[in-house]
Amino acid sequence: MDRVAIFNDYVRKKGLKNTSQRMIILETFLNSKSHYSTEELYLKLRKKNPKIGYATVHRTLKLFAECGIAVELNFGDGQARFEPVNDEEHHDHLVCTRCGDIIEFEEPRIEEIQEEIGKRYDFKIESHRHELYGICAKCSLKK
Amino acid sequence: MDRVAIFNDYVRKKGLKNTSQRMIILETFLNSKSHYSTEELYLKLRKKNPKIGYATVHRTLKLFAECGIAVELNFGDGQARFEPVNDEEHHDHLVCTRCGDIIEFEEPRIEEIQEEIGKRYDFKIESHRHELYGICAKCSLKK
DNA sequence: AGTTTTCTGAAAGTCATTTTCATTATCTTG
DNA sequence: CAAGATAATGAAAATGACTTTCAGAAAACT
Numbered sequence: 001m002d003r004v005a006i007f008n009d010y011v012r013k014k015g016l017k018n019t020s021q022r023m024i025i026l027e028t029f030l031n032s033k034s035h036y037s038t039e040e041l042y043l044k045l046r047k048k049n050p051k052i053g054y055a056t057v058h059r060t061l062k063l064f065a066e067c068g069i070a071v072e073l074n075f076g077d078g079q080a081r082f083e084p085v086n087d088e089e090h091h092d093h094l095v096c097t098r099c100g101d102i103i104e105f106e107e108p109r110i111e112e113i114q115e116e117i118g119k120r121y122d123f124k125i126e127s128h129r130h131e132l133y134g135i136c137a138k139c140s141l142k143k
Numbered sequence: 144m145d146r147v148a149i150f151n152d153y154v155r156k157k158g159l160k161n162t163s164q165r166m167i168i169l170e171t172f173l174n175s176k177s178h179y180s181t182e183e184l185y186l187k188l189r190k191k192n193p194k195i196g197y198a199t200v201h202r203t204l205k206l207f208a209e210c211g212i213a214v215e216l217n218f219g220d221g222q223a224r225f226e227p228v229n230d231e232e233h234h235d236h237l238v239c240t241r242c243g244d245i246i247e248f249e250e251p252r253i254e255e256i257q258e259e260i261g262k263r264y265d266f267k268i269e270s271h272r273h274e275l276y277g278i279c280a281k282c283s284l285k286k
Numbered sequence: 287a288g289t290t291t292t293c294t295g296a297a298a299g300t301c302a303t304t305t306t307c308a309t310t311a312t313c314t315t316g
Numbered sequence: 317c318a319a320g321a322t323a324a325t326g327a328a329a330a331t332g333a334c335t336t337t338c339a340g341a342a343a344a345c346t
Contacts, residue, residue, distance in 0.1 A: 017312050017323050038303080053326035058303070074219065078334095079302060094266050105260050110253055114275060117248050122280035123237050129219075130273045132257055137265035160292050160343050181334080196295040201334070221303090222333060 003030060003069040003084065010067035021052055025060045034083040035073065035102050036061075041082075075102070075131065092129075096136035103136065146173060146212040146227065153210035164195055168203045177226040178216065178245050179204075184225075218245070218274060235272075239279035246279065 001009075007026060011018055028045055029036065036044075042057040061082045064070035073081045075095045090111065094103040110130065118125040144152075150169060154161055171188055172179065179187075185200040204225045207213035216224045218238045233254070237246040253273065261268040 015313095015323085019311070019324060021325070051326080055304080055327080056325055059324085074217065076217065094260070094264055094268075096266075097269065103264055103266065105264065107256060107260060110256055113250060113253055113256075117237070117250060117275065118277065121237055121246055121248065122283070123239075123246065123275070124278040124283060125237075125275045126240065126277040128273070128275045130271070132260065132266070132268045132271045134261065134269040135267040140265070140267060158292085158344095162293060162342070164294070194295080198296080198335080199294060202293090 006069050007064065007067055010063075016063075021049075021056050022060055022063075024049055024052065025057060026064070029061070029064065029070070029082070030084050035081045036083075037079045037081050039079065073129070076133075092131060094132045094134070094136070096139055097133050098135055098139040101136050101138070105132075149212050150207065150210055153206075159206075164192075164199050165203055165206075167192055167195065168200060169207070172204070172207065172213070172225070173227050178224045179226075180222045180224050182222065216272075219276075235274065237275045237277070237279070239282055240276050241278055241282040244279050244281070248275075 038058040070082045091104040091106045181201040213225045234247040234249045
């Protein structure tokens with residue numbers, strides 16, 4: 001089931017309504033390089049749809065997170081970012097503290113060890129965040 | 144060098160002043176179970192020292208982080224938390240999403256893999272955050 | 287002790303986010 | 317399809333954590 005279908009299902013089940021704004025936001029959100037903050041997505045949407053309000057964008061992003069087609073990320077810059085979720089793959093992030101660039105990485109071994117840690121503490125892991133902060137290759141060169 | 148000495152050194156080097164408030168805050172901060180938010184530490188300090196202001200507590204916690212005797216953590220509840228740093232050991236956190244309890248874990252294998260990932264992307268890692276969210280043993284029992 | 291400089295606490299200001307509320311749009315039912 | 321019920325929207329106000337301001341207080345230097 002693709003993410004649009006998941007969202008529509010969620011909306012139906014919850015008795016919510018399917019509005020044009022939500023569709024526009026969903027489409028733009030899914031068809032873009034990820035890691036949008038509310039502000040960024042709002043500004044982007046605004047260009048083509050000047051009538052969409054900031055609050056709606058924010059509410060809709062929260063809704064995406066709620067129904068599982070997005071995750072909320074926070075890289076310590078003081079604003080939440082949202083990333084479309086892809087069921088097949090899970091990744092974490094390298095965050096460049098100089099240019100703000102975000103690189104995704106996958107590491108199944110870490111996922112395994114996490115499971116192990118959960119068992120060790122009798123802790124039911126539901127989600128995690130794992131971010132590595134530092135200087136990316138480009139910035140290292142630039143000096 | 145213990146953390147009080149590190150702090151005093153830092154203050155001296157930077158031309159800052161050594162005030163009674165800072166000493167009180169430092170002592171309370173170090174001698175407590177960790178993971179205080181500014182608010183929590185402020186309320187605790189207030190009981191014995193009604194004259195200490197919120198801003199001072201917050202500024203001082205930031206100062207601790209700056210001089211390396213504390214780290215700032217963020218568990219997604221909208222407020223920063225500070226934890227005293229212990230040079231010898233490094234740990235990450237399990238955060239119970241039901242009761243807010245925080246359990247520390249150490250896992251050298253993950254630290255190693257992180258190094259490896261840094262090399263893979265030619266990325267100079269300076270810090271990281273790794274948190275596992277879920278339900279702790281106690282809360283699982285409570286139903 | 288006097289001077290300079292940093293600190294402090296209270297209050298005001300920021301900034302992202304959230305809520306409110308009057309209006310509008312969607313959905314369901316008749 | 318129209319009417320009524322209900323949720324959604326956008327603008328503005330509110331919130332809450334954090335940050336800054338500023339006048340008086342405290343520390344460090346001379």
